[in-house]
Amino acid sequence: MVDAVELTKQLVRMNTVNPPGDEEACARVIGKLLSDSGFDVSYYPLGDRRASLVARIGGSRSKKPMCLTGHIDTVPLGAAPWTKDPFAGETDSGSLYGRGTSDMKSGVAAMVAAAISFGNKLQTSPGLELVITAGEEVGCDGAFDLVRQQGALGRAGAVLVGEPSSNIPYIGHKGAFWLYAKTKGVTAHGSMPELGDNAIYKMAKAITALENFKFSTPPHPLMGQATLNVGMVNGGLNINSVPDEAKITIDIRSVPTSGHDSIRNDLHKCLGPEVELETFIDLESVYSEPEDPWIQRVLDLTAPYLGGRPEPKIGTYFTDAAALTPAYGSPPTLILGPGELHMAHKTDEYCVIERVEAAVALYKDIIKDWCEV
Secondary structure (H helix, E strand, C coil), X not given: CCCHHHHHHHHHCCCCECCCCCCHHHHHHXXXXXXXXXXXXXXXXXXXXXXXXEEEECCECXXXXXXXXXXXXXXXXXXXXCCXXXXXXXXXXXXXXXXXXXXXHHHHHHHHHHHHCCHHHHHHCCCEEEEEECCCCCCCHHHHHHHHCCCCCCCCCXXXXXXXXXXXXEEEECEEEEXXXXXXXXCCXXXXXXXXXXXXXXXXXXXXXXXXXXXCCCCECCCECCEEEXXXXXXXXXXXECCCEEEEEEEEEXXXXXXXXXXXXXXXXXXXXXEXXXXXXXXXXEECCCCCHHHHHHXXXXXXXXXXXXXXXXXXXXXXXXXXXXXXXXXXXXXXXXXXXXXXXXCCCEXXXXXXXXXXXXXXXHXXXXXXX
């Protein structure tokens, strides 16, 4: 048996801040636990000292395995000082502190502990496929790498993502469509601006247009409308020159009714020919119909843990499901994990120990129900 809280501490003590990641050692710890428990484990390098893993057990032709997935990289610590050591796995007043405790090493630990608890019973069941990824925080790099590799992924009839949700099931999440917008000009001496063409002035007009941008697509019944935010602005080289280039970042969180091709066309119309667009993250939204039988079943299973049957909810963040769910043929997908969403990426990040223990029990119920063991 594996104690999920102790495993979370062990994983937190391994620095997997991305960049650079360094997830391989963490993946090996998880992989050994699974291998020792009868899982077939494979590692997939993602650069120096980086790796994802896929672990399988069981499998029958009559019913596809269930995929359990989570990532082991974390975001940087930030500029603000921590009052707790971010890599010590300290506990205090029922909480476990450290970078990645909520996002999402506690979720990974709970999934591993739940899967291992069944021992050999899963060998003759429909089975599980655990996908533990590197590189999620910068665009699901590890998950997309697995999708591209022939034979890395098997089959899945359902996908369960252990991202932080306080054990509340989410039936989908928004997409992420991130772009650079660039304007070009002609440089000149700052005392003779009439000889140049100011790229920043062009970008200022573009930013104003984006502030008033309206999506042409209808809102989604549950996710609402897509959103747009200009997050970074950069332009010019020095104060006494006319800038010949300006650049901004555009963060769009899409919904199922707003396809990225449609959004890009609307942006071109809004910004005009003088603004160039370059995509650097393109993750479509993920959504499962609430009426799906497996979704309904998991909502039933969570009721005792939440004090009542929850209503379908949506996550605003993106997850590896953006890569994995389409690769598996778009089976029903849920995001459900013990981490605290409001603590993700924050200074003094923590998870609630009681919630981690409850997640193990809940995951066991979900696995037992799917695998009929």
